[in-house]
Amino acid sequence: MSKWNYVVTAHKPTSVSHSCVGNFTGPHQLNLIVAYARHSPSLRSVSPSLGFSSSPCGSAALPSRSMGDVSDPLGCPTDNGQIGIVDPDCRLIGLHLYDGLFNVIPFDNKGQLTDAFDIRLEELQVLDIKFLYGRVKPTIVVLYQDNKDARHVKTYEVALKDKDFVEGPWSQNNLENGAGLLIPVLAPLGGVIIIGEETIVYCNGNSTFKAMPIKQSIIRAYGRVDPDGSRYLLGDNTGTLHLLVLAREGERVTGLKIEHLGETSIASSISYLDNGVVYVGSRFGDSQLVKLNLLPDATGSFVEVLERYVNLGPIVDFCVVDLDRQGQGQVVTCSGAFKDGSIRVVRNGIGINEQVLLATGGGHVVYLEIRNAKLVEVKHAQLDHEVSCVDLNPVGENPQYSSLAAIGLWTDISVSIYSLPDLELIRKENLGGAIVPRSVLLCTLEGVSYLLCALGDGHLFSFVLNASTGELTDRKKHEESAIEELARDYNPKWMTAVEMIDDYIYVGAENSYNLFTVRKNSDAATDEETGRLEVVGEYHLGEFVSRFCHGSLVMHLPDSEMGQIPMVIFSTTNGAIGIIASLPHDHYVFLEKLQATLVNFIKGVGGLSHEQWRSFHNGKKTLEARNFLDGDLIESFLDLNRVKMEEVAEAMAVPVEELFKRVEDLTRLH
Secondary structure (H helix, E strand, C coil): CCCCCEEEEEEECCCCCEEEECCCCCCCCEEEEECCCCCEEEEEECCCCCCEEEEECCCCCCCCCCCCCCCCCCCEEEEEECCEEEECCCCCEEEEEEEEEEEEECCCCCCEECEEEEEECCCEEEEEEECCCCCCCCCCEEECCCCCCCCCEEEEEEECCCCCCEEEEEEEEEECCCCCEEEEECCCCCEEEEECCEEEEEEECCCCCCEEEECCEEEEEEEECCCCCEEEEECCCCCCCEEEEEEEEEEEEEEEEEEEEECCCCCEEEEEEEEEEEEEEECCCCCEEEECCCCCCCCCCEEEEEEEEEECCCEEEEEEECCCCCCCEEEEECCCCCCHHHEEECCHHHHHCCCEEEEECCCCEEEEEEEEEEEEEEEEECCCCEEECCCCCCCCCCCCCCCEEEEEECCCEEEEEEECCCEECCCEEECCCCEEEEEEEEEEEEEEEEEEECCCCEEEEEECEEEEEEECCEEEEEEEHHHCCCCCCCCCCCEEEEECCCCCEEEEEEECCEEEEEEECCCCCCHHCCCCEEEEEEEEEECCEEEEEEECCCCCCCCCCCHHCCEEEEECCCEEEEEEECCHHHHHHHHHHHHHHHCCCCCHHHHHCCCHCCEEEEEEEEEECCCEEEEHHHHHHCCCHHHHHHHHHHCCCCCCCHHHHHHHHHHHCC
16 A cells, blocks of 8 residues: 555545524524534524525635634643633623633624734633623633633623723632533523523622522533523433523513423534524434424423434444445444434445444443344343453454454453353353453454453453354463564654554544554664654544544445555544545646645635645644645535636646546546
């Protein structure tokens, strides 16, 4: 495999992080904007009947007004996530990106952004910040935790001329320890709702303080229902949707009331549209369009699901299966989390496995098979202890089907062989000691079947496996010192996935959302050079990669040009699936020129630099991308109009029909 790689997204991210409703494309046009991870947000127009039409936000409908860089190489990134807020009267944008700093970007009287500045923020452990409504001067409310783990809220006025904070109109000390979310209330009521795990509090500057106990839950998403700010939808960590009502007399809040409405996906964002219709965006399950009915159904729920929008994220594992044994297969993903966790069959591909063994917690093991294009539960078993690792890699005569499964257990520190499909115990080996088995593998090396079991401290057990009976013999423990290290990448990284491309090239992903490739220098002149893995490629993907897997997402004829290109599939926690294809050098050079040409015709959202976006950056260093091509940008050539295509082709000195065909051929990789 070459070191020249083409990276392209085959299935875009589907995890929703944010959404908002407004009149963006016209005064009488209601729009919903949905943010999907790193890719461009999607603009959805809501018709009076609440149907949807979609377009990318990068289109002419929503032009970018301003952009800039507010990064601080010396700042300490916040532990609780970045916060970005806009003053309700559009006087400034506030950003909390680094501990102890509040970044202010003012608007001028024409609505244009002016020079940004920082204000020192005394509170270091900030949990949430919001702007208050109805204030003469821009005012923020800060929810924070002190060094004794007590939680409080404090308000500050932003003095734009002095570029500093002024003590705000009120504060509230000693809140519930689970307080984590602020909801600013519209004027004339004003004030803020503080959401905790066991209480909900309303307070403002006129000495009004109302508290209400709630059933313990973690609420992280909310959406305002009424223009006067008297009702709010709340989504908790179990997927329950609540309605919070502020009882009022005139401009004064007199009490709080909460009602249980029903169940949705676990919400990361809630946007109330109109006529009782709500968009529920989710990181962990399918996003939904729901209707809030006046009367409950037979189960007592007021929630009716109108539409579902598929979300594969977070993908924690996947495999590629061949359903009909004709080279036309599908990707099966372990998707979602908590109550929204699921197994999804995604799209066609080359098959390598048709069986699934799941450890679902509490010692439960479920064996599934794909039959007639459907996942079927074949057997369920309850083991004595929690499962630490599983494997059912085929060994023996049939390379497509495994009759054995290996399972490692916590507590008794053991590894066992089970028969499939009945999940009957064949052999159990107690490993001894206190270190849990972290990974097991059934494999065949030089014609001999083995069970390999790796412990958490780096030690390795090996057993000779009888593939017919499941019996284990010739137990050996390989000490860590006995495992020979051949070469090392000396650049420190927090790895999230790795794959051996071939004997010499390896691809890795790390927690700063970068990809990189390294090469083993087998022909080096010295032992020192031989033991050092050379970094030969770097690229910012912008996604947290969870797994690599060899294979292809489409069926290729063996004698076709595309069929000869080696490929690795990757999955991400945001629900994306992509491929890395290794190209011949001449093909890579042509596409590299096309990529450099396209950046002059296709601009990113906000006018962000493509070169900066794709540069390898991990907090310690920034390096220009090399030996990776951005397939998403290159294939966007096909979305250009004819005139633009001809301009690109002229710059490339290639006939437009030839250029179109070469890019179109690339789409056949996925």
